[in-house]
Amino acid sequence: MGPKEVQKIGTAMATLERVTRGEIDQVLEEFLHLVEDQTSLGIGADDYVRSVLRSALGDDKAEGLIDRILLGRNSKGLEALKWLDPRAIAEMIRNEHPQIVAIVLSHLDPDQSAETLSYLPDRMQSDLILRIATLDGVQPAALQELDEILERQLSGKSTAKSSMIGGVKTAANILNFMDSSKESVVMESVQQVDEDLATRIQELMFVFASLVDVDDRGIQTLLREVSTESLILALKGAEEALRDKIFRNMSKRAAEMLRDDLESKGPVRISDVEAAQKEILAVARRLSESGEIVLGGKGGETLM
Incomplete structure (x- = not known):
């Protein structure tokens, strides 16, 4: 299990209270039923996946996808980093070659990678983003070198051409x-070095203004997960179209109360507005990862 799954389970365990004997028996019964239905289809799955993908896509197109599914899964050293604190990761990799650091950051989850990047020297950060954005594949030898640095052994297939990391x-x-x-x-x-690349990155960034492209059901789901105070602060810097979309997806009474709160809220610092928007975007990405909402659209302009 990965770090995020363990954290979710730990949180669920911490919130359990007053579980009845009947509930325990029911859960165990469901578990046994699921186990009884398991088969041996997973045996030899790697070879089966390779065979099916190559037959469907051809050798060239299938190879990168195979690497992503199988090779990335077997990168034990890289996976072990996901259990570490971002500050510890930064200390571990700060003296490595920038290309090695870029591969590490590409492999981590985006939130963990962002925090790790923040602990690295400012002069390194833009260079690393450039390297990550221009990564289009990593040779197994490079992954082998990285796992040796991490004192782990790469267990991926030696026939792989490249691993789909970065971009x-x-x-x-x-x-x-x-x-x-x-x-x-x-x-x-990044823009000073490569203006075209900076534009492509900005187009793919999901910013607060992009929420206007989320469907109504997604907005309603998101609103149930954010606090009123954060929403008020975030909307202070939002365009009218996004405000209207938020109001439309609330009850009439709730929308009126929110409008009143926005009007009565005095001047706020831009940093507070941006922090609230980042907080709501983090919730939106979490809901997107769990399949509860679909994020659409491209990045908008930076708030000033």
Whole structure:
């Protein structure tokens, strides 16, 4: 199990209270029923997956997908990093070659990668985002070298051509989780080096204004997960179209109360508005990852 799954289970365990004997018996009965239905289809799954994908897509197109499914799964050293604190990861990799650091950051979850990046020197951050955005594949030898640095042995297949790590979307995802001030500095540096690449990254970044492209059901789901105070702060810097969409997806009474709160709210700092928007975006991404909402649209302009 991965770190996030363990955290979810731990949270669920911590909130359990007053579980009855009947509930326990019912859960155990359901578990036994599921176990009894299991078969041996998973045996030899790697070879089966390779065979099916190559038959369907051809050797060239299938190879990258096979790497992502099988090779990435077997990168024990990289996977072990996901259990570490971002500050510890930063200390571990800060003196490594920038390309190695870029591979590590690409492999981590975007929120963990963003926090790790924030602990690295400012002069490194824009260079690493550039390297991540231009990664289009990593040779198994490079992954082997990385796992040796981490004192782990790579168990991936030696026949793989490359592992699908990095790219513009990965860079955009990492920047989405960075503090707004640092994000701006990094993007300015990237733009100075490669304006076209900076534009492509910005187009893939999901910003607060992008919520206007989420469907009504998704907005309603999101609103149930965010606090009123955060919503008020975030909407202080939102365009009218997004405000209207939020109001339309609330009850009439709730919308009127929110409008009143917005009007009565005095001047607020831009940093507070951006922090609230980042908080809501983090919730939106979590709901998107769990399949509860679908995020659509491209990034908008940065708030000033």
